Amino acid sequence: MLTTDVPAREELVRRASELLPVLRKNAAWSEENRRLHDESIQALADAGVFKLRVPARYGGYEADTRTLVEVAAELAKADGSTAWTASVYWIPTWMTCMFPDEVQDEVFSTPDVRVCGTLSPSAMATPVDGGVVVNGRWGFVSGAWHSHWQEIIAIQAGPGVEPMPIMALVPMSDLEIVDDWNTSGLKGTGSVTTVAKDVFIPAERVLPLPAVLAGQYASKLNAASPIYRVPLLPVASASSVGTAVGLAKAAQEAFFQRLPERKITYTGYSSQREAPLTHLQVAEAAMKVDEAEFHAGRLAGLVDGKGVSGEQWTLEERVKARADMGAACRLAKEAVDIYATASGGSSIYTHVPIQRIARDISAMNLHALMHPNTNAELYGRILCGLEPDTFYI
Known part of the structure; x- marks a missing residue:
């Protein structure tokens, strides 16, 4: 090693x-x-x-x-x-x-190994001697083209076996790739569909998903490491949110790079930066960028702090992690939308970065795990004293 x-x-x-x-x-x-x-x-x-x-x-x-x-x-x-x-x-x-x-x-014997994956249980796993046989397909598998392995979720079921979601690891060579990623945003991610047809997975590469979501992991050597003893969903939330913050900062940078040379067509402003409207727009957008960064930072601080201390997570902390992710995504999009609106008609040309940034942040906000409304509702539900209506916390 x-x-x-x-x-x-x-x-x-x-x-x-x-x-x-x-x-x-x-x-x-x-x-x-x-x-x-x-x-x-x-x-x-x-x-x-x-x-x-x-x-x-x-x-x-x-x-x-x-x-x-x-x-x-x-x-x-x-x-x-x-x-x-x-x-x-x-x-x-x-x-x-x-x-x-x-x-x-x-x-990890492969240098710079890349593992893609999903949390959606859109396949079936049949128990057999020594493991399971999986059939099904998974969409939105980002980075599949350059991956060595895929982490999959499937429903294990069979005669005398109560259905249960499982998590497993499959070499990409065992899967088919369907080149169906034709989208308006995050186009470069290659988030294609992958397909399993009678793929055998040995038992050692299969874990029960409920145990994973409950923080019951099979690794012994990683058990004491702070980064490997925290729940999956807060980890996934903190791992994802930096992209939203970076896109907001990219929009801010792109806007101010073009600002000195821009006027506001069909108005009396020969320089966009002299218009009071511009002042209000950039101030509001800059504050939203700061707020998005705050929520991302608070989320990371919570995940890292709990990992170091080893303390148990409360239900409210788990859903707050998702709420912080949703808030960061929402605020980042709102900031990008302001900068994009203020960038004028010339910004729709494909060589102008703001149009791609706007499409990417919009796509990110539509992701099921990151959707601001979904995460805010879940957080509010817990604040109102109700039980969560999802296992993904």
Whole structure:
């Protein structure tokens, strides 16, 4: 097994920042081809982005979620699809660390291994000797084209077996990819559909999902690590939210880069920056960017703090994690919408970044786990003393 010195958060963020030129250069190609450019994938690997959630005993960095937020935010300044795909890889990689240690030995034997995945139980698993046979399909599998493994969710059922959702790991070579990612936003993520046809999965690569959601993990060597002893949904929330913050900052940067040369057509303003309307717009948007960053930071602080202390999570803390994620996504979108509205008709050209940023943040806000309304309702439900109506907390 490999070992390596773990870079400090500042070093990892600096490495991400240095990737911005190549990621910006490839953003248009990724949009057109509906997947990340191979050069971008290699750049992320060289910077250690795929090692952030890998255990140190395999040469990984075991980075906390605040690092994930800051790295994703930096990547999103260049390209939302790249940041999104990186953050999606972090979640199934972390989930891999819940499996028995011998399974991790197999997965992490691949340098810069990439694990894609989903939380949707859209397949069936039939128990057989030594494991299960899975049939079904999963949509929205970001980064599938460049992945080595996929984490899947399926419903295990059979004669005399009570239906139960399971989580399993499958080599990508066992799955088919359906090239169906034709979308308006996050186009470069390659979030295609994958299909399993009579795929056998050995028992050691299968875990009961209810146990995982309850924090009952199979790994012994990871049990004492702060980043591997927190619940799945707060981890997923904190892993994702940095992209939203980064897109808001990207919109802010893009707007102010164009501002000195812009006028407001069909008005008396020869310079947009002289208009009181512009002053009100940028002030409101900047505050929303700050507020989005606050919620992302509070979420990461909660996840990391509970991991270090080892304290049990309360129900309110679990749903508050999702509420913070939803709030950050909503505020980021509101900020981007303001900057996009203020950017004028010339901003609809595809070479102007603001139009892609606006489409990406809109797509992100529609994601089932991140939807601001869904998360706010769940939080309010708990505040009103009701029981949650979902296991995904």
